[in-house]
Amino acid sequence: MIIVDAGARSRPLTLDGARDVPVLDSTSIMELEECPEHLIILGGGYIGLEFGQMFRRFGSEVTIVQTRPRLLMPEDDDISDAVADILRDDGITVLTSAQPERVEDAGGGRLRLLLRTAEGERWIEGSHLLSAIGRIPNTEALAPAAAGVRLDDRGFIEVDAYLETSVPGVYAMGDIKGGPAFTHLSYDDYRILHANLLTQEKLSTRDRIVPYTVFIDPQFGRVGMSERQGPGNRTARCASPSCP
Numbered sequence: 001m002i003i004v005d006a007g008a009r010s011r012p013l014t015l016d017g018a019r020d021v022p023v024l025d026s027t028s029i030m031e032l033e034e035c036p037e038h039l040i041i042l043g044g045g046y047i048g049l050e051f052g053q054m055f056r057r058f059g060s061e062v063t064i065v066q067t068r069p070r071l072l073m074p075e076d077d078d079i080s081d082a083v084a085d086i087l088r089d090d091g092i093t094v095l096t097s098a099q100p101e102r103v104e105d106a107g108g109g110r111l112r113l114l115l116r117t118a119e120g121e122r123w124i125e126g127s128h129l130l131s132a133i134g135r136i137p138n139t140e141a142l143a144p145a146a147a148g149v150r151l152d153d154r155g156f157i158e159v160d161a162y163l164e165t166s167v168p169g170v171y172a173m174g175d176i177k178g179g180p181a182f183t184h185l186s187y188d189d190y191r192i193l194h195a196n197l198l199t200q201e202k203l204s205t206r207d208r209i210v211p212y213t214v215f216i217d218p219q220f221g222r223v224g225m226s227e228r229q230g231p232g233n234r235t236a237r238c239a240s241p242s243c244p
Contacts, residue, residue: 001169001197004149004157005186006138008175013042013131016102021111024130026051036060036128040113042100043132044071046214049087051130053216056092063093063124065115070096072214076227083220098122103129137176152178161204163193171197180210 010025024032026047035058041048044066056062064071064087070080071087071094084094099116106112106125113129115122137156144151150158150166156178163171173189175181188208195201211223 002171003193004142004165004170004172004176005174006142006176008135008137008181010131011134011136013133015042015100017104018131021103021105021129024128026130026132029128029130032128036126038063038126039128039130040065040111040124040126041130041132043134044068044073044094044096045132045134046072048130048132049083050215051132052092053087053090056087056090057217061093061126062091063095063126065098065100065113065124066094066096067099068096074226074228075222079220079226083214083216086216086218135175135181137178139176154178161206162196162202163189163205180212182210182212185210 010027013023029051036055038061039052039055041052041062041064044064048064048066049071052062052064070077071084072080075083084096087094095115095117097118101114101116101121103111103113110125110127111129112123112125115124137154139151139155139157144157147170148167149170149172152158157165157172157176159165159172159177163173163177165172171193173193174186177189179185189205192203192205195203209223211221213219213221
């Protein structure tokens, strides 16, 4: 019996010029020894919003750049709008439908980001850049193909309702198997595997209801379907921090 629990990591930023400036991710931003003067965040998902409001309340100027039409794309429009209003009330600049084109060193420890918007090109300048554009699985160093373990088109390990991979006796749990990337969901994966493998129960992920929280103030939590995910609605999207 083998259980793969290798997790995921921040998606690398491939933006033109990104190799020439310091780029923070959700790990390295927690290692800062100073508060950013102006933090520019790429990504309007859970990670970007949580760090954005936190650093704004620490005293940083914060700009959130979202390529999509609104923040928190998996949520209903009115929820996204309400969250954006909360952030703007905090003094955060929220730019939606803004496509980053290039980033460059502006000198003096600062950087400049070129955006393409409906109104044309726009430059914004800041002191720090946080990439919060999603997460990717840590599968490339495992050589899963050598063992016959199938991956999906995003590189996550495919599992069935019992968390077993395409190879009998090989299981995967946590973020590396895809789906919502929440700590409590990984713990529930453990609960299922512990029960099935050690006490021969038959628990599964089928019809599992996933509650989650976005840790902004006020906290936003949800369990069950949104209006967008209701019966007959084909616009449902992944409710996961891996979705930017």
